[in-house]
Amino acid sequence: MSDTIVPKENLLLRMQEDIRRALEKPEGERRWGMVIDTRKCVGCHACTISCVAENKLPPGVVYRPVLDQEIGTYPNVTRRFMPRPCMQCEKPPCVPVCPVNATYIRPDGIVAIDYEQCIGCRYCITACPYSARTFDLGHTYTEGTPEQEVYELLPNYEYGVEHPRKPGSEESPIGNARKCHFCLHRLEQGQLPMCVTTCIGIANYFGDLNDRESLVAEMAAQPNAIVLKEELGTKPKVFYLI
Amino acid sequence: MTTLTTPFAEQESRQTKWVLWFAWVLAIASAGIGAYGLFLRFVLGHAGANYGSYVPWGLWIAAYIALIGASAGAFAFAAVIFTLRKLRYYSLARLAILLAFGAFAAGMTNVWLDLGHPLRFWKLMLQTSFTSIMGWMSWFYVIYGLILVVGLFITRNGVIPKFMERYSWISFFFAIVFAGAEGALFGVVGARALWESGLTPILFLVEAGLFGLGLVAIGGFIFGCLEKQSARMLSVVMLIFLGLLLLFKWAEYTTALYASVPAKVEPIMTILTGPFWWVFWFFHLGLGILLPALLLLFGRGNIWSTGIAGGLIAAMSLASKLNLVLPALAQEELKGLAHAFTGPGLVFAYFPSLMEWLVWIGTLGLGGLIVLIGFHIFNISAPTYSGSSNR
Ligand code: SF4
Numbered sequence: 001m002s003d004t005i006v007p008k009e010n011l012l013l014r015m016q017e018d019i020r021r022a023l024e025k026p027e028g029e030r031r032w033g034m035v036i037d038t039r040k041c042v043g044c045h046a047c048t049i050s051c052v053a054e055n056k057l058p059p060g061v062v063y064r065p066v067l068d069q070e071i072g073t074y075p076n077v078t079r080r081f082m083p084r085p086c087m088q089c090e091k092p093p094c095v096p097v098c099p100v101n102a103t104y105i106r107p108d109g110i111v112a113i114d115y116e117q118c119i120g121c122r123y124c125i126t127a128c129p130y131s132a133r134t135f136d137l138g139h140t141y142t143e144g145t146p147e148q149e150v151y152e153l154l155p156n157y158e159y160g161v162e163h164p165r166k167p168g169s170e171e172s173p174i175g176n177a178r179k180c181h182f183c184l185h186r187l188e189q190g191q192l193p194m195c196v197t198t199c200i201g202i203a204n205y206f207g208d209l210n211d212r213e214s215l216v217a218e219m220a221a222q223p224n225a226i227v228l229k230e231e232l233g234t235k236p237k238v239f240y241l242i
Numbered sequence: 243m244t245t246l247t248t249p250f251a252e253q254e255s256r257q258t259k260w261v262l263w264f265a266w267v268l269a270i271a272s273a274g275i276g277a278y279g280l281f282l283r284f285v286l287g288h289a290g291a292n293y294g295s296y297v298p299w300g301l302w303i304a305a306y307i308a309l310i311g312a313s314a315g316a317f318a319f320a321a322v323i324f325t326l327r328k329l330r331y332y333s334l335a336r337l338a339i340l341l342a343f344g345a346f347a348a349g350m351t352n353v354w355l356d357l358g359h360p361l362r363f364w365k366l367m368l369q370t371s372f373t374s375i376m377g378w379m380s381w382f383y384v385i386y387g388l389i390l391v392v393g394l395f396i397t398r399n400g401v402i403p404k405f406m407e408r409y410s411w412i413s414f415f416f417a418i419v420f421a422g423a424e425g426a427l428f429g430v431v432g433a434r435a436l437w438e439s440g441l442t443p444i445l446f447l448v449e450a451g452l453f454g455l456g457l458v459a460i461g462g463f464i465f466g467c468l469e470k471q472s473a474r475m476l477s478v479v480m481l482i483f484l485g486l487l488l489l490f491k492w493a494e495y496t497t498a499l500y501a502s503v504p505a506k507v508e509p510i511m512t513i514l515t516g517p518f519w520w521v522f523w524f525f526h527l528g529l530g531i532l533l534p535a536l537l538l539l540f541g542r543g544n545i546w547s548t549g550i551a552g553g554l555i556a557a558m559s560l561a562s563k564l565n566l567v568l569p570a571l572a573q574e575e576l577k578g579l580a581h582a583f584t585g586p587g588l589v590f591a592y593f594p595s596l597m598e599w600l601v602w603i604g605t606l607g608l609g610g611l612i613v614l615i616g617f618h619i620f621n622i623s624a625p626t627y628s629g630s631s632n633r
């Protein structure tokens with residue numbers, strides 16, 4: 001009897017292996033992408049919170065909110081949860097508008113922001129059709145309280161660079177446009193983005209879209225895979241299974 | 243050289259003195275208020291502002307484009323006067339250059355303080371990305387600022403050099419490109435349906451002309467350099483621009499509403515019926531278009547009505563630009579975003595904070611003081627001569 005039970009594939013391990021394979025290739029041959037299965041997402045917001053913790057996001061900065069959407073009218077109503085990271089568009093409208101080349105496409109397809117170059121003009125925020133960029137106004141969670149908590153000052157390691165937080169100053173990343181970068185600092189160490197690791201329903205698939213053997217490429221090719229606002233021609237590298 | 247009569251002297255004894263006195267008080271008070279705003283800006287940083295992530299641009303950006311537009315318009319006016327050699331209006335044209343400089347300085351201060359990293363502004367010039375209209379604009383600003391300063395300096399003895407008269411048409415075209423590019427900065431943003439239109443740069447041009455003329459009219463009134471003929475000329479041209487503005491707005495709103503594409507209809511409905519409907523109906527349409535039009539129509543070149551109409555037009559430029567910047571941004575780009583995650587700046591509603599208001603008032607005070615002081619430094623009230631000796 002036990003012979004007939006098909007052992008469940010550990011998707012996280014498979015994706016981990018996919019990443020390892022991708023990292024062996026030259027950077028320009030990788031194309032990081034993500035598939036989010038909205039049927040598996042339960043709207044727990046764990047990914048949002050783990051992202052906030054991983055990237056030490058201050059109040060007002062969010063990389064991956066989960067949208068709670070109600071579709072249809074009673075009695076035919078559906079509720080859908082839609083996590084919204086940066087789409088890492090292949091044709092990103094946020095890039096050409098940047099007046100100082102602070103935002104750019106990396107060879108592996110991730111749209112990055114050079115925090116030391118960004119002047120904080122926020123033109124890119126207006127240009128993103130997915131509201132994926134937020135502005136770091138310099139808030140802290142403990143402002144207005146008697147004590148500045150130490151965790152507010154912990155550095156983040158976005159883009160593999162240590163960024164200490166200095167509330168009250170305008171030192172980057174305060175005063176910058178900020179957005180999801182697929183946890184590049186983790187990726188380069190062979191780790192999955194934090195949201196993928198944390199997802200309780202394994203509703204996220206991540207890997208190299210150029211690798212036909214990868215789970216993410218397999219999922220992105222499903223007939224029910226869509227991208228948001230396809231008509232804009234931004235060619236997102238984040239797909240949704242509906 | 244041909245000496246021109248200057249209208250300043252004869253006017254000065256009349257209304258000018260108390261109006262000028264009032265202008266000084268207002269400018270100094272505004273600058274004082276602004277100094278406190280500036281203090282808040284540097285102590286609180288952007289945490290003291292109400293713009294944020296979903297509405298990333300607010301009062302300062304609206305003020306910046308209104309002031310830069312008015313500046314370009316006033317400058318274009320001066321360029322036209324010199325190109326056409328309308329000697330009678332040369333004094334007014336010199337004043338227009340000074341006003342253009344004041345508005346430019348005020349506008350640039352607004353946008354500079356709006357930057358997340360004001361001290362990195364130099365990157366705009368030295369590490370420019372020319373795929374960005376904003377990159378182009380930064381260079382236009384440098385050139386424009388230089389033209390204004392040089393223009394003020396070389397005419398400070400009251401002589402308009404021959405080459406300036408001959409080549410002012412280049413300045414005029416530069417002003418058009420400059421004001422149009424300002425509109426293109428918005429027109430190319432495909433993510434915002436309200437902005438993305440070929441009409442946006444054209445609308446910016448018309449508004450620049452109108453606001454610039456308004457600025458010249460109120461400036462001429464305050465400094466006593468408006469006389470019957472120049473007031474009549476300004477009235478007619480302002481009326482034409484007011485008509486054009488109404489026409490373009492009508493065309494834009496009605497076609498969009500008829501086409502019923504939600505992405506465009508929603509921001510327009512926000513303008514017309516949203517929580518700040520009165521900004522459009524009362525300030526922009528009422529005080530910025532209809533009342534000035536009536537004053538100009540029935541004033542028939544009266545100095546007071548022309549000056550006041552110009553002042554209203556120039557002041558209400560902010561209402562128009564607020565209605566361009568904010569409603570386009572205050573729309574959820576994806577359904578459910580407004581409630582997905584909360585925090586400062588993660589809201590689609592916006593009203594400027596106290597700090598934003600104070601800084602804005604301060605920048606107006608700064609512009610006003612530049613004009614009031616510049617009026618003496620650059621001898622604007624001195625008789626003006628044409629440098630063309632064959633005249
Ligand atoms: S989703 Fe927005 S921020 Fe991300 S790459 Fe596309 S346009 Fe840029």
Ligand code: SF4
Pocket residue numbers: 097098099100101102103113117118119120121122123124125176177
């Ligand atoms: S906010 Fe920064 S990244 Fe965005 S357009 Fe401005 S300079 Fe570029």
